[in-house]
Amino acid sequence: MVQTDNIHQLVCISCPMGCRLTLVKDEKSPQGYKIDGNTCKRGVEYAIKEVTDPTRMVTSTVKITGALLPRLPVRTDKPIPKAKIMECMKIINSLEVNSPVKMGKILVKDLFGTGSNIIATRSL
């Protein structure tokens, strides 16, 4: 995202079209922004969320013992605030689980009170 004064320029990642969006503060608009460049309304929702409350899914791996592979793939099951990603990675890097683990198993519940869990994305 590029930001200059009250203008934000970003690429919508809600679908592969990747529309280039421009947001300008507009107090007359009910959303508080005027948005250009979107092909559909999902772009408007994405742009406003990205400048007011940006979130991301986190994917990574954790140590696993007693399995064929040394690392178990994991991810958050809901997006978490972008500002919490580093803290989330510290938690992931400190995790060590024992085999067997079933896909979908919750390894860490309710990260930072967000309702998002860290789950296994495969059985191992």
Ligand code: SF4
């Ligand atoms: S604005 Fe709509 S069409 Fe464009 S990238 Fe976003 S979701 Fe896709």
